[in-house]
Amino acid sequence: MYTRLHRETWLSRPPRATVPAALRPWLTDPGSLTARIRARCMDFRVDVVSQRLKRPNRDEAWLLGLRAGELAWVREVLLVADGRPVVFARSVLPRHNVRGAWNLFHGIGTRPLGAALFADPRVERQPLACIGLDRRDARYHRIAAALAGQRLPARVWARRSVFLLRGRALLVSEAFAPAILDLPARPL
Numbered sequence: 212m213y214t215r216l217h218r219e220t221w222l223s224r225p226p227r228a229t230v231p232a233a234l235r236p237w238l239t240d241p242g243s244l245t246a247r248i249r250a251r252c253m254d255f256r257v258d259v260v261s262q263r264l265k266r267p268n269r270d271e272a273w274l275l276g277l278r279a280g281e282l283a284w285v286r287e288v289l290l291v292a293d294g295r296p297v298v299f300a301r302s303v304l305p306r307h308n309v310r311g312a313w314n315l316f317h318g319i320g321t322r323p324l325g326a327a328l329f330a331d332p333r334v335e336r337q338p339l340a341c342i343g344l345d346r347r348d349a350r351y352h353r354i355a356a357a358l359a360g361q362r363l364p365a366r367v368w369a370r371r372s373v374f375l376l377r378g379r380a381l382l383v384s385e386a387f388a389p390a391i392l393d394l395p396a397r398p399l
C-alpha cells in the first residue's frame with residue numbers, strides 16, 4: 212500500500228536548472244492560458260476528454276478542503292492549437308460549489324473555461340504553482356494517454372491555481388505537451 216508520507220511539493224517558481232527557458236513563461240503567466248495560446252495560433256479548440264463526478268486525487272482534495280473520498284466535478288480537456296494538443300487541463304470543482312457561484316461549469320461544453328473565468332471581474336485567481344511530473348506519477352500516464360500522439364519527455368511540467376468566486380473554489384491544473392514549445396514566442 213503506497214502511503215503518501217508528505218504533501219506534494221508544488222513550486223512557486225519554475226526552477227531555472229530544470230525547466231526549459233521557453234517553457235517558463237507558460238508556467239508563470241497569470242493571464243488566461245486560452246488567450247495566450249489563441250494569440251499564437253490560427254485555429255484553437257477545446258476537446259473535452261471527460262467531465263463527470265469523480266474522486267479528486269488526494270492532493271486536490273486536500274487543497275480544496277474535501278474529505279477523503281468526497282466526490283467533485285472533474286473536467287479534463289485538451290487545448291488544441293492548429294490541430295495539435297498543447298495542454299492537458301484538469302479542473303476540479305467541489306460538488307457543493309456548483310450551485311450559484313460556479314453554475315457555468317456544467318453548460319460550458321467545448322467553450323474554454325478560461326473565457327468565462329477571465330470575463331467575470333468577481334473571479335480571483337490565487338498564485339500559480341508548478342510541478343514536474345515523471346513516470347512514477349499516475350498523472351504523467353493520464354496525460355500521456357490523452358496526448359496519445361506525442362512522445363512525452365521524462366518530466367512533464369504542469370501548473371495549477373485556485374480560482375475563487377464568492378469564496379468558493381475551483382482548482383485548475385494545466386500540463387504542457389511538448390508541442391507547446393512549437394508555438395511562436397510572440398503573438399502572431
Ligand SMILES: C=C(O[C@@H]1C=C(C(=O)O)C=C[C@H]1O)C(=O)O
Pocket residue numbers: 242243244245246257286287288290298300301302322323324325326328383384385
Ligand atoms: C483557466 C483557463 O481555462 C482553460 C480552459 C479549460 C477548460 O476549458 O476546461 C481549463 C483550463 C484552462 O487551460 C485559461 O484559459 O486560463
